[in-house]
Amino acid sequence: MTVLVLVEHEAGAVKDVTLSTVTAAAKIGAVHALVAGEGDEASKAADAAARIAGVEKVLLASDAAYAKMLPENVAPLITGLMDGYDAFVASATSNGKNIAPRVAAKLDVMQISDILSVEGEKTFTRPIYAGNAIATVESSDAKLVITVRGTAFDKAEAEGGSAAIENASAEGDSGLSSFVGLEASESERPDLTSAKIVVSGGRALKDAETFEQVITPLADKLGAAVGASRAAVDAGYISNDYQVGQTGKIVAPELYIAVGISGAIQHLAGMKDSKVIVAINKDEDAPIFQIADIGLVADLFEAVPELTGKL
Structure with missing residues (x-):
């Protein structure tokens, strides 16, 4: 089988989540990477994609229509290329979740979402019921459309490959949507989805000011x-860019510290694959302790500042 992987990139650099997606795709068949973008940034991203270990070919579609990865423009591009491919694979990010269903609809096939493993050429596992059960699914479609949970796969080596780069025919602007603007939060801290350590706070932190006073110094140290639980985000302690969970971001850092988080199913679905989980909560019956590697039953307003001071 030959697999077309959508490359996610920013400022000419390939995002880490694409490396995990390449690893998953390589378990299905030969990997070709698609870079859709505009100008020098797209060219730099194509060069970076060509160096990823396991990528055999890079297709570069450079057009102003692809500058912001609008799904109404990118999906027709992918659909037009699928005659030469057995599968299309994207990361289970906002871009992947926006583009892949459109491709599946145009190809008239089912989408297999958020896969955790590749069990066979057309057999995969994926979480259901907020991750409480793992389903094994097998597709009978002629072509596959798949999204990959990046935290479930190791990252492919970013260097070592030497794939050829070919230009792909651009479909251009569909005229169905236009990019208006982007309001993105800026932070000097590591990106939540790729950070090696994450400190998350929950509703027990009372308000935004307290959240900042307790969580930020520990994270800085x-x-x-x-990160934050959905309850903390809904209460206005911090913006939803920081939400971890089924309806937020899926993370799997080397160390996850959950402060004042009870451990609702929705939150556990987004962080339970973390290598080491530390929970701090005064309720000894909190569900978070069932999956924590280290649990501290204590008042977070005393324990966290003390911990921060000792670091």
């Missing part, structure tokens, strides 16, 4: 990214 550890060089960690900051």
Whole structure:
């Protein structure tokens, strides 16, 4: 089988999540990478994609229509290329979730979402019921459309490959949508989805000011990214860019510190694959302790500042 992988990139650099997606795709068949973008940034991203170990060919579609990865423009591009491919694979990110279903609809096939493993050429596992059960699914479609949970696969080596780069025919602007603007939060801390350490706070932190006073110093000491439960986000303690969970971001850092988080199923679905989980909660019956490697039953307003002071 030959697999077309959508490359996610920014400022000419390939995002880490694409490396995990390449690893998953390589278990299905030969990997060809698609870089859709505009100008020098797209060219730089194509050069970077060509160096990824396991990528055999890079297709570069450079057009102003692809500058912001609008799905109404990118999906027709991919659909037009699928005559030469057995599968299309994308990361289970906002871009992947936006583009892949459109490709599946145009190809009239089912989509297999958020895969955790590749069990066979057309057989995969994926989480259901917020991750409480793992389903094994097998496709009978002629072509596959798949999204990959990046935290479930190791990252392919970013260097070592020497794939050829070919230009792909651009479909251009569909005229169905236009990019208006982007309001993105900026932080000097590591990106939440790729950070090695994450410190997350929950509703027990009372308000936004307290969240900042308790969580931020600990995260700064550890060089960690900051996360939050849905309850904390809904309460307005921090913006939803920081939400970890089924309806937020899926993370799997080397160390995850959950402060004042009870451990609702929705939150556990987004962080339970972390290598080491530390939970701090005064409720000894909190569900978070069932999956924590280290649990501290204590008042977070005393324990966390003490911990921060000792680092």
